[in-house]
Structure formats: structure tokens, C-alpha cells
Amino acid sequence: xxxxxxxxxxxxxxxxxxxxxxxxxxxxxxxxxxxxxxxxxxxxxxxxxxxxxxxxxxxxxxxxxxxxxxxxxxxxxxxxxxxxxxxxxxxxxxxxxxxxxxxxxxxxxxxxxxxxxxxxxxxxxxxxxxxxxxxxxxxxxxxxxxxxxxxxxxxxxxxxxxxxxxxxxxxxxxxxxxxxxxxxxxxxxxxxxxxxxxxxxxxxxxxxxxxxxxxxxxxxxxxxxxxxxxxxxxxxxxxxxxxxxxxxxxxxxxxxxxxxxxxxxxxxxxxxxxxxxxxxxxxxxxxxxxxxxxxxxxxxxxxxxxxxxxxxxxxxxxxxxxxxxxxxxxxxxxxxxxxxxxxxxxxxxxxxxxxxxxxxxxxxxxxxxxxxxxxxxxxxxxxxxxxxxxxxxxxxxxxxxxxxxxxxxxxxxxxxxxxxxxxxxxxxxxxxxxxx
Amino acid sequence: xxxxxxxxxxxxxxxxxxxxxxxxxxxxxxxxxxxxxxxxxxxxxxxxxxxxxxxxxxxxxxxxxxxxxxxxxxxxxxxxxxxxxxxxxxxxxxxxxxxxxxxxxxxxxxxxxxxxxxxxxxxxxxxxxxxxxxxxxxxxxxxxxxxxxxxxxxxxxxxxxxxxxxxxxxxxxxxxxxxxxxxxxxxxxxxxxxxxxxxxxxxxxxxxxxxxxxxxxxxxxxxxxxxxxxxxxxxxxxxxxxxxxxxxxxxxxxxxxxxxxxxxxxxxxxxxxxxxxxxxxxxxxxxxxxxxxxxxxxxxxxxxxxxxxxxxxxxxxxxxxxxxxxxxxx
Numbered sequence: 042x043x044x045x046x047x048x049x050x051x052x053x054x055x056x057x058x059x060x061x062x063x064x065x066x067x068x069x070x071x072x073x074x075x076x077x078x079x080x081x082x083x084x085x086x087x088x089x090x091x092x093x094x095x096x097x098x099x100x101x102x103x104x105x106x107x108x109x110x111x112x113x114x115x116x117x118x119x120x121x122x123x124x125x126x127x128x129x130x131x132x133x134x135x136x137x138x139x140x141x142x143x144x145x146x147x148x149x150x151x152x153x154x155x156x157x158x159x160x161x162x163x164x165x166x167x168x169x170x171x172x173x174x175x176x177x178x179x180x181x182x183x184x185x186x187x188x189x190x191x192x193x194x195x196x197x198x199x200x201x202x203x204x205x206x207x208x209x210x211x212x213x214x215x216x217x218x219x220x221x222x223x224x225x226x227x228x229x230x231x232x233x234x235x236x237x238x239x240x241x242x243x244x245x246x247x248x249x250x251x252x253x254x255x256x257x258x259x260x261x262x263x264x265x266x267x268x269x270x271x272x273x274x275x276x277x278x279x280x281x282x283x284x285x286x287x288x289x290x291x292x293x294x295x296x297x298x299x300x301x302x303x304x305x306x307x308x309x310x311x312x313x314x315x316x317x318x319x320x321x322x323x324x325x326x327x328x329x330x331x332x333x334x335x336x337x338x339x340x341x342x343x344x345x346x347x348x349x350x351x352x353x354x355x356x357x358x359x360x361x362x363x364x365x366x367x368x369x370x371x372x373x374x375x376x377x378x379x380x381x382x383x384x385x386x387x388x389x390x391x392x393x394x395x396x397x398x399x400x401x402x403x404x405x406x407x408x409x410x411x412x413x414x415x416x417x418x419x420x421x422x423x424x425x426x427x428x429x430x431x432x433x434x435x436x437x438x439x440x441x442x443x444x445x446x447x448x449x450x451x452x453x454x455x456x457x458x459x460x461x462x463x464x465x466x467x468x469x470x471x472x473x474x475x476x477x
Numbered sequence: 478x479x480x481x482x483x484x485x486x487x488x489x490x491x492x493x494x495x496x497x498x499x500x501x502x503x504x505x506x507x508x509x510x511x512x513x514x515x516x517x518x519x520x521x522x523x524x525x526x527x528x529x530x531x532x533x534x535x536x537x538x539x540x541x542x543x544x545x546x547x548x549x550x551x552x553x554x555x556x557x558x559x560x561x562x563x564x565x566x567x568x569x570x571x572x573x574x575x576x577x578x579x580x581x582x583x584x585x586x587x588x589x590x591x592x593x594x595x596x597x598x599x600x601x602x603x604x605x606x607x608x609x610x611x612x613x614x615x616x617x618x619x620x621x622x623x624x625x626x627x628x629x630x631x632x633x634x635x636x637x638x639x640x641x642x643x644x645x646x647x648x649x650x651x652x653x654x655x656x657x658x659x660x661x662x663x664x665x666x667x668x669x670x671x672x673x674x675x676x677x678x679x680x681x682x683x684x685x686x687x688x689x690x691x692x693x694x695x696x697x698x699x700x701x702x703x704x705x706x707x708x709x710x711x712x713x714x715x716x717x718x719x720x721x722x723x724x725x726x727x728x729x730x731x732x733x734x735x736x737x738x739x740x741x742x743x744x745x746x747x748x749x750x751x752x753x754x755x756x757x758x759x760x761x762x763x764x765x766x767x768x769x770x771x772x773x774x775x776x777x778x779x780x781x782x783x784x785x786x787x788x789x790x791x792x793x794x795x796x797x798x799x800x801x802x803x804x805x806x807x
Contacts, residue, residue: 136771137556155771162557240658247665247751300658303666303754304644313645439771440555448579451755455668469576474774477553477563 092376093123095139095148095368097132102330106396113392114383120376140164146371147380152186152362153431154273155439156196159366160189166367166374167193168381175385178404182429186362197385198364198403200393202326203422204254204432205343212239212317213342220344222355224290227347231297234320241297243319245310249447252302252454253433254359255323259287259294261357262349266428269357273437275475279468288464290349292457303451325361326419329399341415345422358426361435362403438474445470543786549779556773569780580781583758586672587788590679590759591740598680599732602687607717609688610695624689626682635749638678639665642750668756675750675757683739687732694728695721737792741785760785 094111098104104126111122125145127135132149140148140159150156159165172194176184179198187196212218216237221227231241246252261269264283271277272284299310299319311331313319322328323346332338345355365384371377383389390402391411398413401420409420423429434442449467453460516524550569554562573580605623609616626634641648642664645656655662664674698721706716744761747753753762760781767778 133771134769137773141557158771164557247754249752249754300661301644301663301666304642304663304671304751305666309643309645440767440774443770444766444774448755451666452578455666455755466576466578470572473568473572473576477555477774477776 089373089376090119091121091123092147092373092380093125093145094365094380095132095145096124096126097129097149099126099128099132102397103393106393109396110384110389110392113388114380117383118379120379122380140368144368146373146377147365147367150196150364150366151431151435152196152198152364153435154437155431155435156187156366157189158438160191160193160195164369165189165195166369166371167191167195168197168367168378169194171197171378171381171385174382178385178387178406180405180424182426183362183403186429186431187364196364196366197381198362199384199390200364200397200400201360201362201403201423202400203419204258204323204325204359204361205345205419205422206242207314207322207324207328207341207343208320209314209317209337209340210342211340212320218320221347222344223347224349228293228297230320231294235297239317240299240313240319241321242294242299243310243313243322244298244302245305245307246302246451246454247304247306249451250432250434251307251310251324252450253442253446254325255291256287256450257359257430257433258323258346259290259349260284261359261428261430262346262353262355263287263290265350265353266357266430269430270436273433275438275441275471279464279471284464285460288453288457288460291453292460295454295457298454302454326401326415327399329415338415343415343418356427357430358422358428359430359432360423360426361432362429364403441471441474445474546779546782547786549776550783551776551780553774553776556775562776565776569777570784572777573780573784577763579758579763582756583753583760583763584784584788586757586759587740587743589672590676590743591737593676594680594683594736594740595733597676598683599687599736601680602684603691605684605688606691606695607721609692620688620692624685627685627689629682631679631682631745632749634678634682635746638674638681639750642674665751666754671751671754671756675747678750679739679743679746683736686735690728690732690735691725694725698724734796741789741792760788 096104096107098107107124111124115121123145132139136150136159141164150159156165160167167189172184172187175197179187183198184194187194187198189195208218213220216233218230218233219226221230234241244251257269260272263286264272268277268283272279278284299305299313302310307324307328308331310319310322311324311328314322314328315332315334315337326343329338329341332341345358348354365381367374367377367381385404387402387404387406387408390404390407394400394402394407394416395411398416401412401416401423402409405424409417412420430436433446437446445467449463453463549562551564551566552562553565553569605619609620613619629637639647644650644661644663644665647656647664649664650656650662653662654660662670664670702720702724703716706720711719742761743759744765747757747759747762748765751757753759753766764778764782764785767774767781
């Protein structure tokens with residue numbers, strides 16, 4: 042270092058660079074709020090030729106499928122779609138601040154409580170005018186699913202997929218198993234599978250949400266759709282004998298589940314079904330994504346969760362629905378409306394399904410002729426359902442399901458004996474959360 | 478600093494190798510005669526910016542946010558618009574202490590984390606450092622090998638150890654055949670095992686960290702001390718116990734502080750491993766789970782953060798008092 046006689050390091054040019062550095066730091070400081078605000082793509086603000094879309098479709102298959110939809114939309118309307126894709130989970134985690142900042146005109150979202158929540162908070166634009174045009178394409182159940190608590194429409198559904206028990210046809214054929222339609226048959230089948238050295242029901246709950254799917258099935262089969270809805274809405278009590286009954290049945294079924302579920306991802310559990318080590322697996326049709334071998338995928342089949350109470354039979358189907366919403370103040374509203382109308386057409390759904398055959402169209406008008414047998418079955422199951430549910434974390438408050446239900450169900454799976462204290466703990470926590 | 482003569486800029490000009498050129502440059506700078514102020518206007522502006530901006534940033538990003546989360550701990554807020562903030566007094570805390578089944582396990586695990594790090598990797602790191610300090614052969618190789626985990630991010634370490642612990646396809650279960658029904662070991666999901674499984678992964682990294690700290694401390698030990706103890710006929714253990722270890726006192730303080738910090742900020746490894754499920758709950762993870770998400774419980778999450786802050790202060794304040802007292806004495 043160059044030292045002056047006084048022992049201080051040389052100023053002059055070095056001071057200037059320092060100042061420049063400070064200027065940089067100031068710009069950086071100013072940049073912090075800017076950065077956080079530009080979650081969307083503000084560059085195309087006010088451009089009537091462009092519609093912006095916030096997308097959580099970060100996986101390769103859906104990303105490509107959506108790109109094809111937008112290309113078709115451009116051909117039809119002349120409007121360009123500017124997609125802002127974020128990692129799937131990050132999108133969900135940031136949705137709150139994203140919608141309050143400068144969101145894109147249209148964004149990907151889910152039907153059910155999750156949609157109603159943001160609609161009620163005024164973070165979405167109601168799209169009754171869009172539904173006037175596309176309403177004929179959808180069954181009533183979908184229309185209802187797209188409405189907020191105020192009765193206005195906020196959502197355009199694109200695709201849906203049912204939850205069911207999956208199995209391999211060849212395994213059932215080889216061992217002479219029959220598809221169970223009642224609880225007793227299911228238990229008997231599980232026992233037989235165990236004798237045959239198969240894991241009766243594959244199970245992985247490391248991500249903490251798959252167990253919710255099991256609860257949902259058991260609950261609406263035992264207590265019916267109406268009670269399930271009440272419970273999810275925080276109205277019914279978790280200490281009710283009806284809920285206790287659900288957990289009793291679950292305790293009966295748990296020994297037939299794959300061991301060590303809390304340490305296993307659903308992907309790994311699906312592999313045990315694919316490799317014929319497990320007999321059945323309760324999941325959504327997306328389980329097919331794990332069957333990379335075409336022959337294995339053709340061997341995959343499913344059946345609805347067996348009847349528990351004859352009064353309810355198998356009339357409820359859990360079918361989460363994904364689609365689009367319009368943000369609170371879209372920059373190009375006319376364009377956004379056009380895009381939403383396009384997304385509600387059977388054509389848009391068909392383009393999507395061609396690229397991602399693990400789901401089925403939400404519209405009844407979409408052409409089902411190209412469906413795989415699995416898709417056809419899924420479609421029939423949904424269109425024949427008396428009531429549709431979404432999923433526990435889509436039908437109830439997400440803060441309740443993620444902070445209370447996820448750990449509680451993991452605890453139950455590991456130690457089903459402590460169910461009474463668990464249920465009263467859930468009920469106490471639920472009261473505080475739903476009161477806020 | 479205050480003695481800075483205003484002439485210093487001239488001193489910065491090139492040494493009088495080219496005499497006339499140096500002269501012209503001195504006159505060109507035109508230092509105002511009689512202007513004997515210690516700092517020019519520009520200097521003061523510079524200093525103001527240098528001290529002011531960081532202060533503003535620090536206050537805004539550290540103090541304001543800390544105070545804001547303390548205030549929010551007494552409210553409920555879903556993070557949407559400021560009008561939805563509701564004052565609830567101590568409700569979040571009573572809820573936390575009496576109703577949250579994950580809270581006390583989380584506190585306990587933070588403590589277990591600290592105790593385990595002090596008892597296992599710290600002595601191990603010291604042991605390795607003492608061995609490496611003897612200048613054994615391949616010392617550099619060992620040093621690198623043990624220090625390598627410290628260079629990696631904890632998130633990456635989490636992924637690496639998951640490959641080892643995965644109950645179905647992981648290294649351990651595949652080797653010992655514990656992935657079959659009947660004798661299944663669930664390293665990630667079993668609450669009696671998973672905390673220890675993670676602590677082994679954390680120790681794997683912490684050992685290297687401790688080793689480097691102690692190695693630096695040992696390098697600072699005066700060789701004449703060793704000579705003296707050797708002359709007195711002390712054996713290796715006696716030398717270490719009575720001569721070397723006492724001189725490592727400052728290092729021990731650093732180690733203690735570093736370990737406390739590691740225990741309180743434990744987060745990334747667990748989050749990657751199993752998101753703080755049954756058996757591995759931590760305060761930092763509870764904060765995250767409550768605050769991040771689509772409809773967040775910001776008030777409640779802040780209350781947990783305040784508990785973490787209080788625990789941190791309870792540890793830091795005695796340390797600071799002790800340090801200042803020492804300085805005053807010195």
C-alpha cells in the first residue's frame with residue numbers, strides 16, 4: 042500500500058472509487074423495494090397486444106403444454122402471452138405478496154377454498170362476463186367450484202384429476218384378486234395380499250400432504266360429503282364421534298400400509314407399486330408420472346375407494362381442479378378477458394391434455410376420443426360423481442392444514458393409539474385459527 | 478484521524494522524479510491557504526455517506542424489522558393489507574405455550590442440538606487438530622478432507638445425507654438389509670431416530686469447523702512452552718492437559734459462541750431433510766412454517782420468532798457482559 046508521510050493511505054483516486062462504491066450501495070438500497078415489487082413483468086405495462094400470465098407450471102411437461110395453448114391463442118386473437126414462470130412451490134409460498142404487489146394479468150391457481158380466500162380478500166377480479174360465454178362448456182359442479190363466497194365467478198378450470206386406489210392389472214389377474222367395493226372386502230384383500238408377501242397399500246407421507254388424501258376418503262365415505270365440508274370449513278368439531286370413527290377405521294387399515302411412511306416420498310411409494318412390491322396405492326392420477334415404462338403404464342388401473350356407509354356409497358369423488366384467475370387490476374383487462382375465454386374452451390383443454398395425459402379436462406365438451414383408458418375411467422368417475430371435493434388443503438384454510446393437520450396426521454400414522462389427545466389438540470388449535 | 482493534515486493530497490503526487498512536472502501538479506491542486514479545517518466539505522460528505530448509509534440500512538433492515546416482529550407478535554395478521562392486523566395481546570404466546578404440540582419439542586431440540594454439538598464434534602475437532610498439529614505425514618490431505626464438509630452448504634449436506642439415510646434405497650439400509658418389511662429402520666420418519674440421524678450429519682460438518690478453529694489456536698501456542706514442559710519431563714497427555722489446553726482459552730470462548738449460534742440458527746439441514754416433521758421440530762422451522770405460505774399466520778409466527786430472540790439474548794447478554802468486564806479490567 043502506498044502510504045503518505047502522515048501514515049494514512051492515499052486518498053485521491055481511491056476516494057473517488059470509494060464514493061462511486063457508495064453511490065452503488067445507495068442504488069442497491071433503492072433497488073431493494075424495486076426488486077421485490079417487480080415480481081411480475083412490468084415491462085409490457087399497458088401494451089394492449091400483450092397479456093401477462095403468472096405461471097407455477099415449472100415442470101417440463103405442463104410448461105410445454107401451456108406454451109402450446111398460448112401459441113394457439115396468439116393465432117386466434119393476435120395477442121401475445123408473456124409468461125412469467127416460477128418454481129411450483131415457490132409460487133405457492135409467495136402468492137400472498139405476489140398478488141399484493143404487481144401481479145400478472147392472469148395467474149395459475151387452484152379451485153376451492155384457496156380460490157375463494159383470495160377472491161374474498163379482493164385480490165382477484167370477478168369474471169362473470171367470461172362465464173356468460175364459457176358457461177355452456179362446463180357441468181354445474183365445475184361452475185359452482187369456480188365461484189367465490191359471494192356467488193360471483195373468479196376461476197376458469199382447465200383440468201382435473203381424481204384420487205383413487207391404484208393397482209396393477211397383471212398383479213390382480215395373476216393372484217386372482219377382485220376389486221373391493223366394500224370396507225370388509227378391502228380388509229380381506231389386504232389380508233390376502235399380506236399372505237402373498239405383498240405390501241397391501243403403498244404409502245409415503247414425507248411431504249406431509251398424501252395422508253390428507255387418505256383422511257378425506259375415509260371421512261366422506263363414513264360421514265358423507267356434507268359433514269366433510271362442515272369439518273373442512275371449521276364448523277364441525279374434530280372431537281365429534283364421527284371424526285373419531287374415521288380414525289378408528291384408519292387405525293384398522295394402517296397395519297396394511299407400507300411401513301415407515303413418514304420417511305418416504307410419494308414418488309418412492311409409487312415405485313413400490315410400479316415394481317409390483319405393493320398391491321395398491323391411494324393417490325391422484327398423477328401417480329402415472331412415475332410409471333416411465335409404457336408397458337407398466339398400460340398395466341396401471343384404479344378403482345374408487347370402497348363404500349363404508351351404504352347411505353353414502355361411493356357418491357363423492359375427490360378431484361382437485363387447476364385453472365386460472367384474473368388479478369385485481371389487470372393492465373390489459375380486455376386482453377385478459379379474451380385469454381380467460383380462450384382457456385375456457387374445449388380446444389385449449391385438448392391442447393393441454395395432448396401434452397399431459399395424466400389429467401382429464403374440466404370441460405364436458407372436450408373431445409374424449411383421444412383419451413387413454415385410464416383417462417376415460419377418470420373422466421367417467423368425475424362426471425358420474427354426486428359431489429366433488431378438492432383436497433384437504435384446498436377445501437380448508439391452508440394455514441390450518443399446513444401448521445396443524447400435516448404434523449397431526451404424521452403423528453397419528455406413527456402412533457395411532459394417541460388419537461384422543463391428538464383430536465382434542467387439533468380442535469383447540471382449529472378454534473384459534475378459524476377465529477382469527 | 479483528527480491529526481490529518483490537509484497537505485496529505487499533495488503527498489500523494491508522484492515522487493519528485495520528474496521535478497517540474499511534480500511542481501505543476503502541486504500548484505494545479507490549489508490548496509486554499511489559511512483554510513486549516515481538518516476535513517474538507519467533500520470529506521465530511523463522504524464520511525457522512527459512509528457512516529450514514531450503513532446506519533440507515535442497518536436500522537431499517539435489522540432494528541425496524543426486529544421491532545416490527547416484536548409488535549406483530551401481539552397481533553393476528555394474514556399478511557394481506559394493513560387493515561387486517563388485529564391486536565390480541567398475549568394470546569399468541571398463551572396459545573404457543575399451552576396449545577401448540579410442536580413448540581416444546583422445538584425448544585428441546587434446539588437445546589439438544591447445542592449439547593450434542595458441544596459433546597461430540599467439538600472434542601473430536603480438538604482431537605483432530607492436536608493430531609494434525611504434530612505435522613504428521615499427509616497432514617494437508619487430512620486437513621482438507623476434514624474441512625471439506627465445512628465448505629459445503631448445509632442444504633447440500635442435507636441432500637447428501639438423505640442418500641445415506643433414505644429408508645428404502647439409502648446406503649445404510651441397503652447395506653444392513655433394514656429396508657424389508659418386519660425389520661424396517663425409518664431413519665427419516667421415526668422420531669426416536671431422525672434427530673440423531675440429522676445431528677450426525679450436522680456433526681460431520683461441525684467437526685471440521687472446530688478442527689480449523691483449534692488448529693489456528695494451536696499454531697498460536699508458543700513453542701517454548703512445549704520445550705519447557707518437555708524439559709520438566711511431562712508426557713504428551715500431561716503437556717496437553719496442563720500446558721497447551723489452558724492456553725487455548727480464547728479459542729474455547731470462540732468455539733462456545735460459534736456452537737451456540739449454530740444451535741440457534743439450525744434450520745437448513747433439517748428443512749431439506751424432512752421439513753422439521755415429527756421428532757425434528759426446531760424453532761426456526763416453526764417460524765418459517767407459520768409465516769411463509771399462501772395464508773400466513775404472521776402474528777403467530779412472529780411470537781415464535783420473539784421466543785427465539787429472547788433465548789438468543791439470554792445467551793448473548795451474559796457473554797457480552799463478561800467480555801466488556803474483561804476489557805475494562807485490562
